[in-house]
Amino acid sequence: MKLEQHQITSHNERLFSRHQQQLAYVTTEIQNSALILQKLTDFQIGIPSWALGTGGTRFGRFSLGGEPGNIEEKLEDIGLLHQLNASSAAVSLHIPWDSTSNVPAIKAIASQYGLNFDAMNSNTFQDQPDQPQSYKFGSLQHVDKAVRQQAIAHNIEVIRQGVELGSKALTIWLADGSCFPGQLNFRKAFQNTLESLQEIYAALPADWKVFVEYKAFEPNFYSTTVGDWGQSLLYANKLGPKAFTLVDLGHHLPNANIEQIVSLLLMEGKLGGFHFNDSKYGDDDLTAGCMKPYQLFLIFNELVEGMDQRGMNHTKDLAWMIDASHNVKDPLEDLLQSVEAIMIAYAQALSVDRAALVQAQAENDVVRCQEILQHAFRTDVRPLVAEARLRAGAALSPLTLYRESQVRKELIRNRGNKTIATGL
Numbered sequence: 001m002k003l004e005q006h007q008i009t010s011h012n013e014r015l016f017s018r019h020q021q022q023l024a025y026v027t028t029e030i031q032n033s034a035l036i037l038q039k040l041t042d043f044q045i046g047i048p049s050w051a052l053g054t055g056g057t058r059f060g061r062f063s064l065g066g067e068p069g070n071i072e073e074k075l076e077d078i079g080l081l082h083q084l085n086a087s088s089a090a091v092s093l094h095i096p097w098d099s100t101s102n103v104p105a106i107k108a109i110a111s112q113y114g115l116n117f118d119a120m121n122s123n124t125f126q127d128q129p130d131q132p133q134s135y136k137f138g139s140l141q142h143v144d145k146a147v148r149q150q151a152i153a154h155n156i157e158v159i160r161q162g163v164e165l166g167s168k169a170l171t172i173w174l175a176d177g178s179c180f181p182g183q184l185n186f187r188k189a190f191q192n193t194l195e196s197l198q199e200i201y202a203a204l205p206a207d208w209k210v211f212v213e214y215k216a217f218e219p220n221f222y223s224t225t226v227g228d229w230g231q232s233l234l235y236a237n238k239l240g241p242k243a244f245t246l247v248d249l250g251h252h253l254p255n256a257n258i259e260q261i262v263s264l265l266l267m268e269g270k271l272g273g274f275h276f277n278d279s280k281y282g283d284d285d286l287t288a289g290c291m292k293p294y295q296l297f298l299i300f301n302e303l304v305e306g307m308d309q310r311g312m313n314h315t316k317d318l319a320w321m322i323d324a325s326h327n328v329k330d331p332l333e334d335l336l337q338s339v340e341a342i343m344i345a346y347a348q349a350l351s352v353d354r355a356a357l358v359q360a361q362a363e364n365d366v367v368r369c370q371e372i373l374q375h376a377f378r379t380d381v382r383p384l385v386a387e388a389r390l391r392a393g394a395a396l397s398p399l400t401l402y403r404e405s406q407v408r409k410e411l412i413r414n415r416g417n418k419t420i421a422t423g424l
């Protein structure tokens with residue numbers, strides 16, 4: 001389903017005068033609002049193909065209805081999000097959850113909606129029906145070379161599919177690790193994993209990147225073979241210039257200082273991209289910014305500062321992706337909320353008075369440093385984010401328009417009430 005242009009226009013007309021008042025106020029408050037608007041317009045966030053259906057938990061799943069049953073319908077849903085917010089121009093696929101058997105058709109649908117293919121994800125954390133070897137005791141780390149070879153071949157196949165679609169990166173997340181002390185020789189596991197990654201790296205096209213995603217826990221609960229940013233960085237450094245670390249916000253031990261990690265990875269030129277989400281306990285995969293919006297802002301503060309220092313392009317030089325899963329919300333509404341939260345944090349970080357902060361830091365004026373950051377965080381930049389959307393032909397309030405146009409009802413009418421999206 002697609003929205004008609006007149007639906008967006010009449011929605012915007014209704015909200016316009018209120019929006020104008022709010023915008024007038026914020027543009028007097030923020031010095032560099034023109035620059036922020038331009039950066040917000042350019043900024044695009046990749047939507048994970050696995051977030052478009054209700055995720056469920058291991059205790060159950062409650063179908064929402066109207067969920068996409070194949071990649072074509074997933075692209076249709078992301079196209080709708082992009083129509084609403086003009087900031088969701090990419091999809092991140094997960095193989096084999098997504099089947100790319102009909103590449104020309106998939107590409108045609110993607111270009112019809114103005115979508116690109118962000119990083120491809122491989123899956124060696126589940127056994128597939130016809131595969132000869134099992135990943136029960138790991139994949140790239142496995143003690144048995146035949147298992148490692150199978151996992152390597154899968155990753156190379158994912159690269160091949162990505163090349164056909166026009167993607168430029170592979171994200172590898174491994175469930176590899178151990179559940180009990182003594183189960184694994186850590187060094188052997190590391191070395192096996194490195195050798196396996198080297199074979200995958202050798203298959204990367206010249207203009208591709210590989211992202212090594214780390215996670216401290218789950219499904220293994222004693223050790224994880226790519227357990228933190230240090231281990232991921234070790235692999236990335238040993239692999240070479242096309243290898244980078246990917247930060248998933250939910251993959252750290254409690255209270256980790258993620259913004260400091262981001263700052264140092266940027267300094268080393270080894271930050272590849274993000275999986276945005278939020279969490280209270282573990283890898284909760286909740287809506288970005290729903291629990292710790294200040295942390296999200298602090299992360300963006302480091303990103304803006306570090307990328308500007310290195311002369312990086314805010315939009316193109318990192319892979320910005322969401323990784324979320326929804327149990328009680330309409331996933332499309334949730335994704336609209338996540339994108340909005342990310343854009344807000346980005347705009348706030350862009351509004352930080354950088355020169356004043358540098359000076360306050362040099363003078364060890366701790367109070368002033370805090371005031372500068374919190375002033376930016378506490379300024380309501382939502383009218384700027386809305387204005388960027390308006391200029392791009394999207395909706396002033398995407399969520400309101402989504403509900404007004406009864407999108408879910410229409411999707412249920414088209415796809416049925418008992419639907420299961422492929423994925424988690």
Ligand code: LRH
Pocket residue numbers: 050121173213215248275283323424
């Ligand atoms: C692992 C993870 C990884 C997977 C996705 C489904 O927790 O974050 O990125 O590919 O979830």
Ligand code: MN
Pocket residue numbers: 173213248275323
């Ligand atoms: Mn992830």
Ligand code: MN
Pocket residue numbers: 248250251283323
């Ligand atoms: Mn995760």
